[in-house]
Amino acid sequence: MTQPLDQMHTNPFDDDKLREECGVFGVIGTADAANFTALGLHALQHRGQEAGGIVTHDETLGFNSVRRFGYVRDNFTSAKIMEQLPGDLSIGHVRYSTAGSKGNTAMRDVQPFFGEFSMGGAAIAHNGNITNANSLRKELIGRGSIFQSSSDSECIIHLMARSLQQNIPQRMEDALRRVEGAFSIVAMTQTQLIGVRDPLGVRPLVLGQLGDGWVLSSETCALDITGAEFVREIHPGEMVVITANGVESSYPFRPARPRFCVFEHIYFSRPDSILGGRSVYETREAIGRELAKEAPVEADLVCPVPDSGTPAAIGFSLESGIPYAMGIIRNQYMGRTFIEPSEQIRNMGVRLKLNVNRALIRGKRVILVDDSVVRGTTSRKIKEMILDAGAAEVHFRIASPPTAWPCFYGVDTPDREKLLAATMSEEEMRQHLAVDSLKFISLNGLYRAVGGTDRDSAQPQYCDACFSGDYPVIPSDQISSGFQMKAAE
Amino acid sequence: MTQPLDQMHTNPFDDDKLREECGVFGVIGTADAANFTALGLHALQHRGQEAGGIVTHDETLGFNSVRRFGYVRDNFTSAKIMEQLPGDLSIGHVRYSTAGSKGNTAMRDVQPFFGEFSMGGAAIAHNGNITNANSLRKELIGRGSIFQSSSDSECIIHLMARSLQQNIPQRMEDALRRVEGAFSIVAMTQTQLIGVRDPLGVRPLVLGQLGDGWVLSSETCALDITGAEFVREIHPGEMVVITANGVESSYPFRPARPRFCVFEHIYFSRPDSILGGRSVYETREAIGRELAKEAPVEADLVCPVPDSGTPAAIGFSLESGIPYAMGIIRNQYMGRTFIEPSEQIRNMGVRLKLNVNRALIRGKRVILVDDSVVRGTTSRKIKEMILDAGAAEVHFRIASPPTAWPCFYGVDTPDREKLLAATMSEEEMRQHLAVDSLKFISLNGLYRAVGGTDRDSAQPQYCDACFSGDYPVIPSDQISSGFQMKAAE
């Protein structure tokens, strides 16, 4: 019925990209809330393709929930399914799998999670990661809680169940004060839609207005598809409780200086979403322009590595004056699992997804612009295809600094030793990829393109741990498991 | 198991595009021929997404065949299926549905077709259309043939069965001399791979070399994925019979002046395929440059209508100097069937597939470049989205002349009265779409961009019937059904 799992990653280089693990959406005060949620999740599908879930509440029919593996468009489009989700209040979630939950029990890990308390039920979904989940879990089990999933998010529900507060938002505050990490939450009770961002505001969450109702979403692109108007971003450390009477805002956490995830600007967010008052597309174009200034090179063509390198490549072309061209064509009917003939085809895996525009490339000096290099495996294959097609020179330009540290805040990263930049200098990487030149944008260059100013190394404006190793929230569980933080300099 | 039919059209505006109906591929002289055919068909998937079939021949196991609805990647990737297709000789086919074969008997219409003759079996697949199929069918039934499908192609098999020739290629010649229309054929016997193009060479067919073996394919992009080297195009009116001993060429038809389909350059073929010695991408970029010369306009941004308008938009930008930008973002997880909430969403159908880059577009004068306008329904919706996003002006530039006539040569076209250009002038269309300006490239401009010279109106170099109404092969069956040809001028 749904697509096999191995077709679910639609970025051609997913093995070689960081992956956002979740997207959240919620709506209150409109008929057919679940239909809006389905649309919103469809627009957020790039944030998590493995599974999705929607919970609704209807005054007479109570809470209802459907959770499914596979794409939103394959699960939440039939009348049969959507009729199971009545009501004018709804939240939803899309997610990637994490290593811990593979196999047949994984449906238990699909959010939103639901808990029944003395004062009624609540559903909760989050984007991010709780960095002290293991120790919280151990403590809760010792006190008689039964965990049903391997998800870090389930801790929040159990903490809420044990709170002595008499209403659900207060119980959630109680619970969240015990929790460390990065988390943007949407939750719902029978009458309330709730949104929370962690004190540093690492992950995004925005507020929109939909007629007389309200919407919460990870990104603004999901407002556009539902016809909602963008109101504002939820502030770091803010909790909003939305009812028929409107939006109430509070700040339950100890104040902290925001550290928004800079990688949302580089790759995670959709180019048509708005972050910090500007389209992500424009920011990426600006990164490309900055990169052209920092690392110019003489060449005949600027080609993006499709599709995520495209805006930066356009910016690079505009800044440098070198013509932009589609030197690599992506097969829009992607597949991963063809059986290789016994007479092996060189780089068959990449050919299934990409083809070089041979007649165009032949004899040309080509600049390839990509958003990031993680393990470098795909970069190497693309370079080979370009050279096979007869390119005279290949120059890589990367629209982010070297990715040298894993992310523990809701992003799927390879182990540190698998990150190319963790063990090699830029020149070593160039030799490893065997290209004529390789340049990454500098951390300061990135900050300028994104926010206009250099990085404040004392109090950085963003979370850039994946580049700098500077983790704004201590990853306790990971350290218990043996992860070594960067030595103080 | 396979995807539902309504998700199979991946072009966001398929209701508003002409659609190529078929792609063909064949290979001889290599182990695991079917695996190569599967890869080739995957690369040709844009030519037909509804169904696909592969036939193989193995010396000890004889002929085998698998035909399935759905994408190549979903059907011809499992070991279980591919093991049913042993042998070193194989042909395959991808196809669109045609109106006549909808419903539960349609599997009978999925090619390749197979026939058992006294001297052995043969399988055949074609891209194109037989324009006298109805009268041939009637004649054959009268003489005792039993038709199993509603496909025009089945006539060829029955004509071959009744031929008195003693070998299969000669029987095919006999049969094809009775047939009118446009057809590029790949066929196979137990030992031969056969390729034929109709005398005018309306549809493409190319020859490639794969190690010691040979490949036939609708387009060169399928050579690239299999690692085959491009040798040459099969000539109009040529039949090639390929065996272990090499390629034998003959010209069984009355000679005629070639009329290759110009729309292959505009839209059907993949941009990374090579036609006439140049990449289709470059030709489309040249069409965009020509369009910029013919129909310049002052503006802030040149934006493609994704994805097929992209190369022409890049050309337009390069020629005009107006910056290229992605003003419209395509949702890569496309869906068609979400349930619309009762509070209706304006243009919901288009929003599922596209989103306007609002922050970028606001206040700008935007040139939208599209490859063609068929019914105009989508163009109108895109214009509305662009204006809703706050664009100051919208200018449409179309990389083909007005589409005013249906194609009867293997392309799915709406009835003539549904074609916007059949009933309106350019200015009427502009008013209908309510845009600031609308310009189509001229027929001469198109010819110059594609081939370097103006159209020879006495003996046009291409088939351009969809623009000109000048049909190089009389569409007999359609005329019998009431179609009115263009009055002689």
Add this chain to the structure above:
Amino acid sequence: MTQPLDQMHTNPFDDDKLREECGVFGVIGTADAANFTALGLHALQHRGQEAGGIVTHDETLGFNSVRRFGYVRDNFTSAKIMEQLPGDLSIGHVRYSTAGSKGNTAMRDVQPFFGEFSMGGAAIAHNGNITNANSLRKELIGRGSIFQSSSDSECIIHLMARSLQQNIPQRMEDALRRVEGAFSIVAMTQTQLIGVRDPLGVRPLVLGQLGDGWVLSSETCALDITGAEFVREIHPGEMVVITANGVESSYPFRPARPRFCVFEHIYFSRPDSILGGRSVYETREAIGRELAKEAPVEADLVCPVPDSGTPAAIGFSLESGIPYAMGIIRNQYMGRTFIEPSEQIRNMGVRLKLNVNRALIRGKRVILVDDSVVRGTTSRKIKEMILDAGAAEVHFRIASPPTAWPCFYGVDTPDREKLLAATMSEEEMRQHLAVDSLKFISLNGLYRAVGGTDRDSAQPQYCDACFSGDYPVIPSDQISSGFQMKAAE
């Protein structure tokens, strides 16, 4: 979608039974004809479980057809499928697979077959086998016919297509006169329902009345489910053409003495069907009584081998006075494919389907009554289970003579050398099965129980080739393939 093949055989010992290969049903003159056909085929499911097909004709919508692998109840019960089958005239077919058509092309072999002639279309389905199909097929291919299936039945359609007669029933007569074998046919044109039995009447076919309409069916049990009244059996060699005006009967074949299949009485037909004016159940009970007279034995219990041995076991008990008991219980949720644990379970295959009533059997002398012994593999395992449970003695009584010859008239029989009785005497079989006694009913005893009189060895009243080797129709194709007829005595 459909059930896996390995769950399709619901008789627990199907490997050790002869299998009827087909059931046919047709109806004319009632709204929703296909719904009646679906019900009729459901009642005939025991005659063929692998696949089923229904064709209908509607005045405005013409012919429609759905053919599917799997049970009738799984395929022809949804509104979605049945809406594709409008009209007041319909025929249908259920079938077993035959060795030749396994694999992915088998859907082509699912009946009814359809042919379009100059004077209109016709659909045809049959129960039986054409014994000269191979030579007919060769001749037809030589003359230019294209075969689409490996089914013997397709010959009839091609012979009809080449007939010079001007209406379809006459073309069918033409065709059937060329055909040898055993066949009960239901066919339909746009306005006619046609039924034919071969000259010997080997396979059954009955006529029923359904309100103002008419029904044809392999057995009367399908009349009961549809509420039709039983009218009469179609006579051997008779063709009936049924229209709005009623039933017209003709006898197109050379007259012959009837030879109805005696095995229909023993095993193939359902016990609630009526054959020769008496319920099949009563005939089987009479066989059991006759067996008790011919082969009495002292014992404590008479137990049937479920389910087909039940009526004969009841008859044996009533005649002998030995109490009837269910010593073997059939698991109604049968399975075939459990994974055997590494500590192997003795006779696991049989245990999945049967269990001995241990507490009942212990210390008892048990008579086991079965309908037939084909390969003897299951009989042996059942005997072991009974002895394991502590039975004092085991006596087998078989309600048919030894099965020593294959059937070529539409029944799936093992090769002759696999038939236990082809190579062993009764005493050798007893030793092989290691039971205290083993007795088969005599051929004369069987004839008396079925028809009241002994077998007329000069002109036998039934086809009993599987017991006697006396084949009433020469199996030409099989003789060409090396089958050795019984030497004349």
Add this chain to the structure above:
Amino acid sequence: MTQPLDQMHTNPFDDDKLREECGVFGVIGTADAANFTALGLHALQHRGQEAGGIVTHDETLGFNSVRRFGYVRDNFTSAKIMEQLPGDLSIGHVRYSTAGSKGNTAMRDVQPFFGEFSMGGAAIAHNGNITNANSLRKELIGRGSIFQSSSDSECIIHLMARSLQQNIPQRMEDALRRVEGAFSIVAMTQTQLIGVRDPLGVRPLVLGQLGDGWVLSSETCALDITGAEFVREIHPGEMVVITANGVESSYPFRPARPRFCVFEHIYFSRPDSILGGRSVYETREAIGRELAKEAPVEADLVCPVPDSGTPAAIGFSLESGIPYAMGIIRNQYMGRTFIEPSEQIRNMGVRLKLNVNRALIRGKRVILVDDSVVRGTTSRKIKEMILDAGAAEVHFRIASPPTAWPCFYGVDTPDREKLLAATMSEEEMRQHLAVDSLKFISLNGLYRAVGGTDRDSAQPQYCDACFSGDYPVIPSDQISSGFQMKAAE
């Protein structure tokens, strides 16, 4: 993949039968424990057809679990699934749906349930019902437990989680002392297989030996299929903890006089299972004999209502001397969902499953023996079919007393007002069914047939609440919901 829900009830009259809701099985001390559990559950499928689950433990791979809707044979037979269930310790469960858990969250309600405690994990499955589940649930939620299912069984896990005992069997004792109702439990820790019966022993549970290992099962028929030897029944109120060192028995509950469910003898258990040292088949035959003595009638045939009436009908025939015959034939390919033609078929629902043996029945006086009458809907339809077929007289004999009270101990019963015997006397029921006579066995007659002596009305030997309204465990939750107990007499 699995069968649709509406095909899952294989008893032809499931709407008109009481239904056992669960079967349990467990095994320790043998390789491939899950394969044995799958076989055991297959043999117990009649106790629950909606869903099944298996949990295993392996020393290196820990706990694993698969739970699925549908038949055991469809879910637990593939290598792919069974490989997910490694280990030499396993428990499993089959279940019916209960009203509360219909819909898309029901997978949460499929047992076994799993809980992770400080000292390790445990899985638990039970057959029966907890009659104070609602009040326990409310209390536990108030103290911070999060329930994940609507199942009463989940209470046990939460009570265990909150116990202060230091090992799991002791925690289970703690929990079970808080629980009221009828429950036969199988549970497992990493090293122990645990079995418990409630103090009254309402539901069955038996112990078997399998090589060096041990088996627990609801019925002995599951021992037979796995090749295990029957050892003994677990005693009412007994807990057994089985490890590598053998079986340890304890009696944690306050002693009580046993009240085994008498309906297990009448209908729930399989006829080849052993209860109280005798096969259930023999007990049912004895009930039939007793019924023949209590309620004789002159007639020509004794026919069972298939299949559950068969043993009692055989007993009735043996006692009365009236011949036993299969007057009603069950269609072994049952379906529920055929589309009724617009010309309606009388009693179509029943015809799909049964057919009267018309030729046999015509003109006869027929005794129909059924095991029970619940709502009477099916009895009425069968009577009509028998009369339509021309029977001279119809006499119903029922092998149980009138079912006048719902069961609250793990059986799916209609509401009391739907039970025919709750509102009508025997004579009123006879008139309602419009038969010539109708007799139920007396409660004392039933007791004599089952146990040899009359009912001790002061201290009944069995639970017979469904007949007598005498509930041995107070159904607290039901009384809170408005159920009215029988007034004291």
